[in-house]
Amino acid sequence: MAVVVGFIPTEVGFAALAAARQEAEQRGGPLIVVNVLREGVDEDPRHANDQQLEIARDELRGATVRVAFRQETVDDDIADVLLRVVTEEKAELLVIGVRRQRELARHLLGLTVQKLLLSAPCEVLVV
Structure with missing residues (x-):
């Protein structure tokens, strides 16, 4: 079954990408990489960007499962986009990265992460 990873081009995002690849290969894939773009925010x-997506593709070359990249545009809620993709792909796992620089207890992982953890119709792996 499918594994979906919410990808951002940061150290944490690439760590999530690596974990998602491993999970997809163990589960038999495919791996769907989703980068969410905020409408009106340049x-x-x-x-x-194209260069960062190419670096991500390079990281996934040689994967033993099918890999697909999607860039989705949103005007409001990133979590809703990821949840929609999980549902569309019938994913059994959603992988997300969490920045470790912030104090986790401050907002209990942030609103987006909370929504994903509480609303995802599948397992969620937080990297």
Whole structure:
């Protein structure tokens, strides 16, 4: 069954990508890599440009499962986009990365992560 990874072009994002690849290969794939773009926001460090997507593709070359990349545009809620993709792909696992620089207890992992953990119709792996 499918594994979906929410990808951002950061150290944490690449760690999530590696974990998602491993999980997809163990589960028989495919691996769907999703980068969410905020509509109307040009300079967001979470938006992967062509070069960053190519680096991610290089990281996944040689994977033993099918790999697909999707860039989805959202005007509001990133979690809703990832949940929609999980449902569309009938994924059995969603992989997300969490920045470790922030104090986790402050907002109990942030609203997006909370929503994903509470609403995902599948297992969620937090890297």
